[in-house]
Amino acid sequence: MARKTECLAMLLAGGQGSRLGILTKNIAKPAVPYGGKYRIIDFPLSNCVNSGISTVGVLTQYQPLELNDYIGNGQAWDLDRANGGVHILSPYQQIKGTEWYKGTANAIYQNINFIDRYNPEYVVILSGDHIYKMDYNKMLEYHKEKNAACTIAMLEVSWEEASRFGLMILNDDNSIKEFEEKPKNPRSNKASMGVYVFTWSKLREYLISDEADPESSNDFGKNVIPKMHQDGERMFAYLFDGYWKDVGTIDSLWEANLDLLNPKVDLDLSDTSWKIYAKTPVSPPHYISAGAKVQNSMISEGSRVYGDVDYSILFNDVTIEEGAEVKYSIVMPGTVVKKGAVVQYSIVAENAVIESGAVVGKSPEDMDNRDDWGVAVVGAGVNVGEGAFVAPQTQVDTDVVKEGK
Amino acid sequence: MTGKNIVGIVFSNAHDECISELTGIRTMGSVPFASRYRLIDFALSNMVNGGIEKVGVVTKANYQSLMDHVGNGKPWDLSRKNDGLFILPPFSTNEANGNADKLGALKGIQGFISRSTEEYVLFADCNSVLNIDIEKLMDYHSDKNADITIVYKNGKIPNLTDVIVLDMDADNKAKKVSVSPVTDENVNYSLNMILMKKSLLERLLNDAVSLNYTDFEADLIQRNVAKLNIYGFEAKGHSFTIDSMQSYYKANMELLNVENCDDLFNPERPIYTKVRDNMPAIYGIGSDVKNSLVADGCIIEGTVENSILFRGVRVEKGAVVKNSILMQGTFVAQDATVNCVVADKSVVITPNKTLSGAENYPVYIGKEIVI
Numbered sequence: 031m032a033r034k035t036e037c038l039a040m041l042l043a044g045g046q047g048s049r050l051g052i053l054t055k056n057i058a059k060p061a062v063p064y065g066g067k068y069r070i071i072d073f074p075l076s077n078c079v080n081s082g083i084s085t086v087g088v089l090t091q092y093q094p095l096e097l098n099d100y101i102g103n104g105q106a107w108d109l110d111r112a113n114g115g116v117h118i119l120s121p122y123q124q125i126k127g128t129e130w131y132k133g134t135a136n137a138i139y140q141n142i143n144f145i146d147r148y149n150p151e152y153v154v155i156l157s158g159d160h161i162y163k164m165d166y167n168k169m170l171e172y173h174k175e176k177n178a179a180c181t182i183a184m185l186e187v188s189w190e191e192a193s194r195f196g197l198m199i200l201n202d203d204n205s206i207k208e209f210e211e212k213p214k215n216p217r218s219n220k221a222s223m224g225v226y227v228f229t230w231s232k233l234r235e236y237l238i239s240d241e242a243d244p245e246s247s248n249d250f251g252k253n254v255i256p257k258m259h260q261d262g263e264r265m266f267a268y269l270f271d272g273y274w275k276d277v278g279t280i281d282s283l284w285e286a287n288l289d290l291l292n293p294k295v296d297l298d299l300s301d302t303s304w305k306i307y308a309k310t311p312v313s314p315p316h317y318i319s320a321g322a323k324v325q326n327s328m329i330s331e332g333s334r335v336y337g338d339v340d341y342s343i344l345f346n347d348v349t350i351e352e353g354a355e356v357k358y359s360i361v362m363p364g365t366v367v368k369k370g371a372v373v374q375y376s377i378v379a380e381n382a383v384i385e386s387g388a389v390v391g392k393s394p395e396d397m398d399n400r401d402d403w404g405v406a407v408v409g410a411g412v413n414v415g416e417g418a419f420v421a422p423q424t425q426v427d428t429d430v431v432k433e434g435k
Numbered sequence: 436m437t438g439k440n441i442v443g444i445v446f447s448n449a450h451d452e453c454i455s456e457l458t459g460i461r462t463m464g465s466v467p468f469a470s471r472y473r474l475i476d477f478a479l480s481n482m483v484n485g486g487i488e489k490v491g492v493v494t495k496a497n498y499q500s501l502m503d504h505v506g507n508g509k510p511w512d513l514s515r516k517n518d519g520l521f522i523l524p525p526f527s528t529n530e531a532n533g534n535a536d537k538l539g540a541l542k543g544i545q546g547f548i549s550r551s552t553e554e555y556v557l558f559a560d561c562n563s564v565l566n567i568d569i570e571k572l573m574d575y576h577s578d579k580n581a582d583i584t585i586v587y588k589n590g591k592i593p594n595l596t597d598v599i600v601l602d603m604d605a606d607n608k609a610k611k612v613s614v615s616p617v618t619d620e621n622v623n624y625s626l627n628m629i630l631m632k633k634s635l636l637e638r639l640l641n642d643a644v645s646l647n648y649t650d651f652e653a654d655l656i657q658r659n660v661a662k663l664n665i666y667g668f669e670a671k672g673h674s675f676t677i678d679s680m681q682s683y684y685k686a687n688m689e690l691l692n693v694e695n696c697d698d699l700f701n702p703e704r705p706i707y708t709k710v711r712d713n714m715p716a717i718y719g720i721g722s723d724v725k726n727s728l729v730a731d732g733c734i735i736e737g738t739v740e741n742s743i744l745f746r747g748v749r750v751e752k753g754a755v756v757k758n759s760i761l762m763q764g765t766f767v768a769q770d771a772t773v774n775c776v777v778a779d780k781s782v783v784i785t786p787n788k789t790l791s792g793a794e795n796y797p798v799y800i801g802k803e804i805v806i
Contacts, residue, residue, distance in 0.1 A: 065714070065715070066714070066715035067714070067715050067731070105509070106710075291717075299714035300713075300714055300717075300732065300734065305712050306712075306714070307712050308712070310710045310711075310712070312705040312706075312707055313700075313705075314469070314470070314471070314696065314699075314700035314706070314728075315469065315470030315471050315728040315729055315730045315743075315744075316716065316728070316729055316730075317691075317693065317696065317727070317728055317729075318724045318725065318726070318727050318729065319693075319725070319726060320725045320726040321725075322724070322725070324718045324722065324724055325718065325720060325721075325722065326718065326719060326720045327717075327718045328714075328715045328716065328717050328718075329715055329716050329718065329729070330715035330716075330731065331471070331715075331730065331731055334693070339718075343715075344715075345715075
């Protein structure tokens with residue numbers, strides 16, 4: 031039996047993130063690279079450690095290989111602990127058979143034994159899909175203060191966007207009056223961030239009864255939380271007012287990366303009091319040549335820049351050759367952009383090669399019809415041949431050659 | 436022979452005196468180098484890449500920064516249940532126990548040596564920067580049936596007091612060994628990476644005690660040139676021996692040549708160092724960076740040319756940094772100018788200040804000094 035732990039976190043990292051297309055062909059969404067050296071999951075994991083939560087279960091299901099390898103024993107996040115630490119929880123065979131995680135609630139249900147080992151008072155449920163820095167401990171204190179069964183972190187979003195989210199209508203004491211799931215005409219702009227604190231004894235009961243309900247799709251948002259509300263449990267919203275971004279689509283992933291270059295955006299990764307940890311590759315410092323031109327960009331170790339880089343993010347070990355141009359783009363580890371190639375408004379995944387004279391993506395200003403514009407994506411290991419063109423809004427996961435060649 | 440059969444011994448304080456500015460507060464091994472490394476990273480990484488699993492780091496003084504850097508050896512994969520990294524602090528306060536005096540240092544760790552079960556020992560100092568294939572060195576040692584193999588480089592002899600210079604026959608067997616001879620010619624000088632059987636080392640150390648020898652180079656190596664098979668093994672690729680502040684500066688600047696950088700940071704044999712969890716470097720609007728090596732965590736809004744920037748350096752708008760080495764956390768404020776400067780950790784250059792050294796005489800600014 032492990033030592034009693036007041037609060038542990040369960041991180042839902044099994045999602046495919048199908049709207050990220052070829053970027054999640056071989057990896058789960060939380061393993062998608064972000065911000066020059068991070069992966070999405072570094073944010074919730076670092077938040078846990080920085081909040082003093084040192085027991086974290088990571089629930090994996092879809093393409094877990096890279097994610098498991100990345101997390102390892104958790105040392106990069108200081109989560110290799112004698113008591114607790116990080117645990118990868120994959121679906122496993124049980125006496126009554128083997129089941130995949132059917133829904134978010136079912137994933138936690140299947141790991142009740144894991145949670146019980148630590149006999150916690152509270153459980154934080156997180157997802158591996160969001161970029162934000164948050165002190166879960168403050169939320170936990172709030173949960174205790176309110177003597178709540180469930181506390182849901184919420185964020186005020188713009189009214190135009192509100193209909194994309196699960197919304198909450200609140201009473202004066204911030205207790206939850208009503209839920210609205212992606213309504214056409216929103217009556218609230220208070221969106222759920224997918225971060226929950228539960229009193230474990232309560233959640234445990236509800237998970238068991240939810241599992242027994244054949245009608246349920248075993249999902250927190252659709253089933254467990256509405257049921258708790260219906261039963262009159264004490265449920266509160268906790269207001270968060272920092273940067274938070276769901277990186278569920280190619281465009282939002284692209285934007286969230288470029289947000290790092292916008293001084294007006296409230297996401298400071300240089301803050302030493304709330305570090306975001308990551309597994310750091312072993313690479314020498316990056317080199318900017320005498321002929322290079324770098325403006326408003328983020329560059330990671332091992333990269334070599336001989337060409338022009340503007341408003342872009344280069345991960346480690348990227349090479350931008352002489353005369354090549356990279357702008358408004360994200361270039362992931364090990365990729366080479368050869369002489370005279372242009373990469374713009376694009377995401378180029380790992381170890382791709384953009385041959386000389388090739389063009390990836392297009393500026394929205396150069397489009398005949400702005401509606402046809404979108405971020406171009408080059409998949410991992412893809413070779414974009416000499417003089418070839420990757421159109422905006424397209425994703426390529428096989429080699430591309432110049433038309434007519 | 437495989438790396439498993441070798442115990443590595445790194446002398447962290449050797450030649451401290453030659454860059455006393457930098458080693459006043461640290462060991463030679465913990466002197467920052469090449470934007471994100473410490474000199475000991477090269478010795479440790481070379482050994483680990485060669486399969487060595489046990490390394491003793493001999494310390495003498497000022498080793499707090501070294502302990503902080505190497506920790507339990509995890510970044511080099513030397514945090515092991517069996518073997519791994521051993522910090523060997525000075526055993527007694529005998530003045531002979533320095534590692535400037537290598538023999539004294541070895542006597543001080545005789546217990547560590549005799550308890551090691553490995554068949555061979557490999558020595559390394561920290562002031563020689565190189566990336567060497569230890570497996571090739573091992574094969575060479577066996578092929579030549581050598582008693583002692585010394586890694587050397589051909590060039591001008593470093594300005595140090597105890598440099599072994601080899602005079603070799605066509606087969607690279609040493610005919611004559613001299614110690615720091617005065618000469619302007621190119622010579623084959625030792626990079627102080629030396630491989631021998633542990634049993635031979637123990638015998639030499641016992642002789643040294645009974646015969647009251649005091650000098651590693653003269654008494655253990657030079658004196659035995661006729662009796663032992665001493666071979667030279669040439670270090671290929673870029674290497675540099677630091678013997679002064681000027682040469683420290685030059686050793687850094689030579690890495691702005693990409694070929695040198697590729698040699699030293701050969702991805703087949705990576706150089707490991709302590710992880711710092713900085714964000715990637717940020718280049719602001721209006722920044723102008725040319726021919727420079729930059730580490731993670733830097734924020735650059737000004738001009739940087741021909742320089743080596745360590746982690747977390749800030750160069751504000753209008754500031755100009757040229758031909759300089761700025762260590763971790765240096766802050767160059769608005770409109771300040773530095774040229775040919777070596778700034779130690781966390782130096783602050785306040786707005787509008789100008790500091791300039793010369794390429795053959797860089798200005799050194801001590802740790803945490805505010806100018």
